[in-house]
Amino acid sequence: MLKVARETVAQMQGDRAATLSSMAAPMVGMMQQIGIKEPDKAQVLVQEVVMPTLSAHYDELLDIQARGFATVLGKDDLQAIAAFYATPAGKRLAAAQPQLAQIQLAGMQQWMQAVAPEMQGKLIKAVQAHGWTAGGQTKPQ
Numbered sequence: 001m002l003k004v005a006r007e008t009v010a011q012m013q014g015d016r017a018a019t020l021s022s023m024a025a026p027m028v029g030m031m032q033q034i035g036i037k038e039p040d041k042a043q044v045l046v047q048e049v050v051m052p053t054l055s056a057h058y059d060e061l062l063d064i065q066a067r068g069f070a071t072v073l074g075k076d077d078l079q080a081i082a083a084f085y086a087t088p089a090g091k092r093l094a095a096a097q098p099q100l101a102q103i104q105l106a107g108m109q110q111w112m113q114a115v116a117p118e119m120q121g122k123l124i125k126a127v128q129a130h131g132w133t134a135g136g137q138t139k140p141q
Helices: 002-013 016-022 024-033 039-056 058-072 075-085 088-130
Strands: none
Touching: 002 058, 002 075, 002 088, 016 024, 016 039, 016 088, 024 039, 039 058, 075 088
């Protein structure tokens, strides 16, 4: 079962080099978040350290994902998914996954920013309705 899941996940990831290269830009951002503010220096560290490390451990990522897939999906479903990813459309989907993931993440962030003001107002009213303060303490009776 785990073998079928591993093969399915590997097909879903698509080309190993393309998948890894799609991780480079977000890693530059991560370098900047941890204090390497100059983009050129962050890029050098990503190319010299981050990407080789991720590449060396890529099979571990596939194994982790395969265990998850094997937990949630049965063998028949995994084989059907693998069969789809072997088709031309499946291969195009696999190749587009990194770009689609970025688009989905940006869309999720945009959506959350759009609903945040409404949610914040409702949360404040709910906290007040429960008699709570913002710090989680209840108001003295």
